Amino acid sequence: MDTRRALLDALVDGPVSGPALAEDLGVSRAAVWKAVESLREEGFAVESAGDGYVAPEDPGYSAAGIEFGLDVPYVIEYHDRVSSTNDRARELAAGGADGIAVVADEQTGSRGRLDREWVAPSGGVWLSFAIRPDAPPARAPLFTLAAAVATADACREAGVDAHIKWPNDVLVGGSASGTDTDADPTGRGGRKVAGILTEMEGEADRISWIVPGVGVNANIDAEALPAGAASLQEELGEPVDRRRFAATLLERFAALAGTPDRMDRILPAWRERASTLGRRVRVDTSNGAVTGTAVDVEPPGALVIETDEGIRRVHAGDCEHLRDTGD
Incomplete structure (x- = not known):
């Protein structure tokens, strides 16, 4: 662990003296001072008190702010503005990087699935993982589902009752069970x-790298949102703490997909947060539309649909929740 990250971890427990930290880490006091100055330059305003260095009351939305108290090994690369966090994470992963989360306040060239436009102004949580997991390509869809679960959990911790529409759209409002049409008139x-956009490169037996990208309408004004979208700020009536939101998302993703032995937890967690199961759906696939009742999700993320012609398993497509058999 570098001196900067060690200093951040030490500050979580209260004031820490430079000499004590230097001794614990086996580095010079000058190295500790350099780490303090580096944090201050990032906007993480470390204060000097009589008993040592003290963390700021408001850590801020920055690399240091997100890493402060973060209980996962990810390194945060923060940008005030970037074309796309996915593009940057893909560049890092292709170059051999692993365990990096690219975070931006604003994206200027973001996109959704199928190259659809995704509005990503300042105030959102735009985050992409650059990881190189020990997993076969067949398990790649599980990382997308894990990112959706982590995002839904972060929304819920922030006070917004979010749920997941297959495979990876995180929604608010409507009816999670699909039975309350008054709550979901459409x-x-x-x-x-x-939403989640995942990109990867793999070989026959293993994933070379994978980049699950998450875009969250956090503190976005309603008038800046496209039709059919919502923001956390709009739902809560006040801004959300983006630093805490991002940290929760990172921690939940690591708990589900951080190591191969944890990945069996992903599908059960996804089922618990999904609003698609039990509903009538129409999924537009490359081979046409499939309409019926969504009854389950099977490894590595296929939606099981009970149709009039029998059971169908759909691995990819645009899913729409239907209100009744007449839709």
Whole structure:
């Protein structure tokens, strides 16, 4: 662990003296001072007190702010503005990097699935993982589902009752069970507050790298949102703590997909947070539309649909929640 990250971890427990930290880490006091100055330059305003260095009351939305108290090994690369966190994470992963989360306040060239436009102004949580997991390509969809679960959990911790529409849209409003049509008069399942875009490169037997990218409409004004979208700020009536939100998302993702032995937890966690199961759906696939009742999700993320012609398993497509058999 570098001196900067060690200093951040030490500050969580209260004031820490430079000499004590230097001794614990086996580095010079000058190295500790350099780490303090580096944090201050990032906007993490470390204060000097009589008993040592003290963390700021408001750590801020920055690399240091997100890493402060973070209980996962990810390194944060923060940008005030970037074309796309996915593009940057893909560049890092292709170059051999692993365990990096690229975070931006604003994206200028973001995109959604199928190259659809995704509005990503300042105030959102735009985050992409650059990871090189020990997993075969067949398990790649599980990382997308894990990112959706982590995002839904972060929304819920922030006070917004979010749920997942297969495979990876995080929604608010509507009816999670699909039975309350008054709560969801459109029958479409709710308004989109977050989405996931995953890109990867692999060999026959293993993933070379994978980049699950998460876009969350956090503190975005309603008028800046496209039709059918929502923001956390709009739902709460006040801004969300993006630093805490990002940290929760990172921690939940690591708990589900951080190591191969944890990945069996992903599908059960996804099922618990999904609003698609038990609902009538229409999924537009490359081979046409599949309409029926979504009854399960099977490894590595296929939606099981009970149709009039029998059971169908759909691995990819655009899913729409239907209100009744007439839709």
